[in-house]
Amino acid sequence: MTALRFALVVFCLCLSTSFGVAKAIPTWRELEGYSFEEYKDHFSKQYESPKEEEVRRQAFDANMVKIRAHNQDPEKTWKMGVNRFTDRLPHELRSANGYQKSLGKSRRSSGQLSLAPVDKLLASGSRLMRGGKPAMSLPYEVDWRQNGVVTAVKNQGQCGSCWAFAATAALESQLAIATGELYVLSVQEFVSCTPNERKCGGTGGCSGSIPQLAYEHAQSAGLMEEWAYSYVSFHGNDNFTADCPRLQAADAVTVGEVVGHYDLPTNDQEALLETVAFEGPVAISVDATEWHFYEEGVFDGCNQVNPDLNHAVVLVGYGSDPKHGDYWLVRNSWSPSWGERGYIRLRRETTPRCGIDVTPEHGTACEGDPKEQKVCGTCGILFDNSIPIVRRSGASKDSVLKRASTE
Structure with missing residues (x-):
């Protein structure tokens, strides 16, 4: 021995x-x-x-x-450090984003992303529709990672696919909340297979899109696991073909299904607090222009006068730092080696500051888009937020309402 x-x-x-x-x-x-x-x-x-x-x-x-x-x-209430971006030029840093605000704006202003088909499903009782619990009933802090419904942080690489990563993370968590099973879902399914027919602000894939299109695709085509369709767009290449219908039919997740999604009211802090507290992680849009060198602390370095929404991430909770005050807890898609193990804490103000997004769209905006947009919260966090609605396979529509009313 x-x-x-x-x-x-x-x-x-x-x-x-x-x-x-x-x-x-x-x-x-x-x-x-x-x-x-x-x-x-x-x-x-x-x-x-x-x-x-x-x-x-x-x-x-x-x-x-x-x-x-x-x-x-x-x-300063946050610190900067070295990471994979430290040898990058300013124009290269922008490729780490991928949220297309022109598409988000046009669909919101047209009502295209209104509650259908979830409006009838939720109208009779879900917190999403009736405003949730009063603010005084909110938990002091929320961190959905502690509930076992959040997967490990991923890395989008040089592809502007943040929108797909944000949607995937939100779907993973909602699927876990609905079924009790935490799946690592395929990001590549959305990068390769989600249509962006209007081509507003991009063509989808690595050229950018919004999480709501991924939800709509998942509702019609189902969800796949990462092992079945692994991420291959890390280096910015989405010029490949995929037999999406065949892959989805062969390897679809069967424990749950996406039945719709809900867009939160614009610039409504109470709605965002209630949704992340009682419903789960929320896909959000932010101005991440100054995020790249963030290492730790409560971040407050965005342009609050003219924020430029350019990145999609996931809100997984909120809390309060004993030294620097209240914050939002945000999951990024720039790898676990970035920030606080892949996360950033953004300042959460009692009275959110608002600014005007005036960034020109360089010819990519859709016809009829507003020229300016009021954007509130640190880094514009309150402007364009959404959550997918997922139910356990075989469950009735009423089960979604029962889950919301008993949590």
């Missing part, structure tokens, strides 16, 4: 020596003197040519100046 133990110890030591120790990424406290060479090593960065490496070096240096200056400001 002693010899066996010795052999196991030697084997484990050999494995440790062979594979090495994972490189610890430095925190914001450890960036003094941090070099580009160390950054390349920590993030396994390789470049195609010396010319590209020099471009990356210059971008890294410029971003490090910004990061260090920010962290030295005692008034």
Whole structure:
């Protein structure tokens, strides 16, 4: 027995020596003197040519100046750090988004995303329709991760598919709440198979869309698991064909079904609080322009005068920081190594600030879109939010109402 133990110890030591120790990424406290060479090593960065490496070096240096200056400001309630974006140029950072506000605006203003077909289903009693519990009954804090209905944070890569990741995460949680089973659903199903026929603000896929289109697709075509149709658009490539009907018919999730979705009232903080508290995680749209170097803390760095909604993420709760006050707890799709293990906390104000989104659509907006839009909350968090309605397969429509009334 002693010899066996010795052999196991030697084997484990050999494995440790062979594979090495994972490189610890430095925190914001450890960036003094941090070099580009160390950054390349920590993030396994390789470049195609010396010319590209020099471009990356210059971008890294410029971003490090910004990061260090920010962290030295005692008034800031969040810290910046290094991550996979630190060697990126400003125009490249925008590719990490993908929410198409022109499409969201046009469908909202036309009523195309109104409650049908869930209006009749929910009209008789769901909190979604009757305004929920009064604000005084709200829990002090909410974190749906603690309920076992939230999957691990994913990484959209260089594809503008945030809308699909946000929709998938919301669907995973609602499916778990309805059935008691937590599935890891396919993002690629939505990237490859969700139509965007009006082509407002994009053509879908890596060119951007909105979560509501993914919900509509899931309602008609069903849901697939990640293993059945894995994510292949990480590098921004969606120029491939997929036999979507065949795949969906062969590997559809059968425990639950999507029966519709609900769009929350625009710029209504109480509605968002009640929905995330009593119904589950909510897909939200935000201005993530200044998010890329976030590491920790309560973020309050967006342009609140003219916010530019450009990213779709998921609200999984809210709480209060003893030093920096109330916050929204938001799940991103930039990998678990970004931010607070893939999450960001946004400042939650008692009286939300509002701004005007005046960003031109560069010819991609739909005809009849409003030229300006009032957007409220930190980073515009209150403007365009939605939640899918999922029920257990075989359950009656009334079961959705019963679940909402007994939670």
